[in-house]
Amino acid sequence: MQDSRHHVPNPLRPYYVPPSIGADALPNATSNASKPTSSSSGFTFPDLDYSDYIPDGSPSLTGSIKSYIDQAFWKYATVVLGQPFEVAKLILQTRVAQDDELDEIPKKRLQHHDQEEVQLNGFDEYNEEHSSDDEPNYFTSAAPFDRPFSSRSPARGRRGRPSRESASPRIPDRHQKSDGRIHLKNPHSLLDTLSALSSTDGGLAMWRATNSTFVYNILTRTLETFLKGFLAAVFAVAENDILSGSAGGAVPDTSILSSTTPLATILLSTSAAALSALVLAPVDAARTRLILTSSNEGPRTLLGTLQTLPTPYLIPAHLLPITFFTSTLPTLISTSTPIVLKSYLGLDPAMNPASWSLATFLGSAVDLSIKFPLETVLRRAQIATWTSPSYSSPTTSSKRKIITTIVPVPQSYRGVLPTIWSITREEGFSESQKDKTAALMGKAPRRKRKGQGIEGLYRGWRVGFWGLVGVWGTSFVGGLQSNTEAASAEAGVHGGKF
Template structure:
């Protein structure tokens, strides 16, 4: 008897040919094919390998925990390696330049100058050796030698040098004073700042607020992702398009080009960055205080510092505008750069890899040029939360203790534009290269202009710039290696020009 399940041509479908695989008859005909577990279904696929299409089994609980620990360790290591430079940059940004930086060296050299003047008045020339009259004569008499007494000869140490208390200050004392503050001759030098920190508080002083920075980075990334997904659901935008575009990186991410609604993606990413910055503004302000205060200034924990805010655990009102602009403008530039390059300049990351790389580098440089002045104003507004009387707690009965900082910081915060004006036109002094060259050559007296100019807004810019160079160089080389053969040859021709 013929099997009823065997295929019989249908007269209504004379040209239909069933597939050669999948029928139970063919499966039974081949001895190597396994039997189907479901006898009721008429089709099986024994010859298809699903290993390439189905991902591996979900990891175990132990594997998941180990993966999270490895990621956390890697991120913490990244924070530890970059924290000294971030600390130095923040110190340079918040430090108020003095009217004349040279005046800081005069009190420390006053005793040495007085000692030299007294020696010259008494007939001595600096730190010269003992004269021949002061040397003992070992060949005239056997009497014990007595040093000649002279009222004009001051006490001297070994080799005729002045005593230690009158000598020039030691190398590790020239950067600090009795109040614990560090002194910097060059207000733009990162290395001098790191040296002053290590001389003042030891090597560990360069890693101030490392744990607070790690907590802030983790929460910032988490909250920004959450707000992106939330806003995407509210405005009916594809969540995959929003989450795939990562903003805030050193190099713009071209994944936004695959978005179906790039304008909405840019706006949602910018809004998510602003909301995340507002929520975490108290932690950022607490981190600034932990970096700028000495180790003897309490509290030294993140929770204790948050409780010391005028509005505990909440962002102070004066930080709202500057925090908004600091978080939104760089994010807006970073996310919109790929769209502008693709739509208006006709550049494509796959067809023009070298030109795309150079254009994104210029966009990132523009991002840094806007971010650094705003960040300088933000840091000064954050430390003014504890130093300005205008931001005191609303309760008049509460007593606030004035904090001690390791560098001179602003005692008040008047707003974004007034702070920028104060840095460029009121703080410290500046010299043009022409005036400096003329003064060194003796052709003209030294001319100093009040204010630091635009350069004062970009203290510590080397940290961000060299970080951008490193990330951009790595992505450029990686793009050359992973691109197609044509793109690789084109990028290689232009790569020598960089």
């Protein structure tokens, strides 16, 4: 006989409704009130269809391997497509401005005049060598026919003319100097840099250090993710919050808005980015050297280049401050941008999609404007590791040698602020737009000012800016499309009701 307690409402639980499933298991319940019932263990549930919630089963080993291979191929293809622009940007950032960069037109005229002078000198030498003193006098009866010998007689061709090698000197390539370095007509042009590089070292020179860049990107993402999870476990922060607040993209991630501890998420994300950048700084420095040296400058492998560091496989001491600032400040700005927009400006990505997209674009532009000067200083500090003899340790100074780069690079590194001051106030010359206009109109002579100004800190900025525009435009169009589809679906639902 079934226990009546399961059919009569319990006065202690007046709103409890006994389940209708598993009624056959009720006789198994005992009448002892002190003994816990186990009626729920005998409930029988009907077959439920979970196909809508779990569409696919567990992936097989072959499917997992294929997925990893596809992701690796896609990331490597991304690196290959963007490597020429990365190479051009790095060359522009590390190149030391020359004092005569503003005198391009007079320099071209001077080069043309020098070439004409060389050609005229060649023909003067030819005329001097073939003067009338070398010719026999056929109208003198007393003099015997004796052709004088001249040691300066040039090699003659088939018709007695001097050969091309002696008549016209060889003019060197306009992109290459005598020391193997490339010459740039415009020190701020990416296309001119790629053209000069490909004309001197071949088309494959634009893809230097592609494998090293791919390895560096993979190691950075892997190590940063690991450090985020480790720090989240140490400081008792939800792992989903710290991992979702990643700042790796050009547009800030809005998933940090759902974090229960946004301040801790920002600090831990910034700390993970700084630690991973410090650990992988030798790899980044080796990548910089492989890009800025010609194919004849060995070694050309990543491991071989790491062994040429003053402290092999470890970050040099002079790279610690600039690497720390380059990794922390942009990450801090990018991660905290969504919090600032929602807390202080009252913007919401769901309620104000257009305003939110525009605000995040401006925030990313601010992030890029701070990141580029720091990255310029970082690249110069990295290449100074091999060009400055002051960074050689006593144990390796006899084995290391000063390398030859494809562009003029700094021979020493004095620090973050001194390098910024040197670029803006001491290196090369600059000319304001007002002076340029006045000089073109003939109202005033050209005025050159010492130093490149702020513009010298933003060489190659178009690479980062156009990348930001592309990512932001894609996300903006995708957001508009999703909002349009949601509005259409809502209109269809209301139309069906009426």
